[in-house]
Amino acid sequence: MALAYHKKLDDSTEFAIWKIEESAEELYAQLQLRDHEQKVLNGLNNGKRNLHWLSTRTLLRQLLNTKHYIDCQVDEHGKPYLPGSPYHISFSHSFDYAAVMISKDKPVGIDIEIIKDKIERVAKKFLVKEELDFIEDKHKIEHLYICWCAKEAVYKLQGKRNVSFKDHIRLQPFPFNQKGSFEAKLEADQECKTFDVFYEKFENYMIGYVAGCSEILTSIPDITETQVNEK
Known part of the structure; x- marks a missing residue:
């Protein structure tokens, strides 16, 4: 079983983490792909890119049950969406894991x-001085990944x-913890939006996720979560 972690934020919003243990052929067998999707898949190199694409779609199918x-289509900016469906979706992947987040009533994002x-070598490329100043030396690498x-x-x-991560998205100071939340502001296209961003460490990975603006989600949600034991 490849489902490694599942978290339900509220009645309409949840995400899950998939450990990629299957072959591309095994993942492919769980999907229903049409010609335009097959064309995309054929354009990917064999290996991780192929597995990441297949595993996010497989996990999406499980979450939608x-x-x-x-x-599942992708718009001109590369954002995945489901035409004719109320669900907002977001995909992410890193090495042996894929992540999918869905919501019926609010936009979502997960990484x-x-x-x-x-990451320490590139920190100045995505954080401004005020953000770098609150990074704790004792937990620098993990704090930067959050x-x-x-x-x-x-x-x-x-x-x-x-x-731009550095120019348009600003994070409010927050102390390092294994999991928590803090406020982020997006200033772009002459608009300013505030979000409550949630994060947690999962094995040797960091997960960050957001659902809607903070006017909708203003505190750490009452959640249920499931850790699936690996065989």
Whole structure:
């Protein structure tokens, strides 16, 4: 069983993490793909890119709990969506895991990243001085990954390519913890939106996720979560 983690934020919003243990052929057998999707898949290199594409679609099918065809498309900005469906969706993947977040009533964004020391070398490319100043030295790498995942999640929620992590998404100071939340602001296209971003460490990965604006989701939600034991 590849479902590794499942979290329900409220009655309409949830996300799950899939551990990619199957072959591409095994994942493919669980999907219903039409010609335009097959064309996309054929254009991917064999290996992780192929597995990531297949595993996010497989996980989406599990979360939607349907045997029917799922018309998952991508808009001009690269944001996935479901035509004719009330669900908002967001995909992410990193090494051996894929993540999918869905909601019936609010836009969503999720990011999962394996934790590696190399993020320290690029921190100044996505954080301003005021953000770098609250990073705790004792937990620097993990703290930086929380910031990256938070900005990536907000970026995916808004879904437009003309947004800069450093110039348009600002994080309010927050102390390091294994899980928690903090406020982020998106200032782009002459608009300013505030979000409550949630994060947690999962094994050697960091997860950041956001659902709607903070006027909708203003505190850590009353959640249920499931850790699936690996065989």
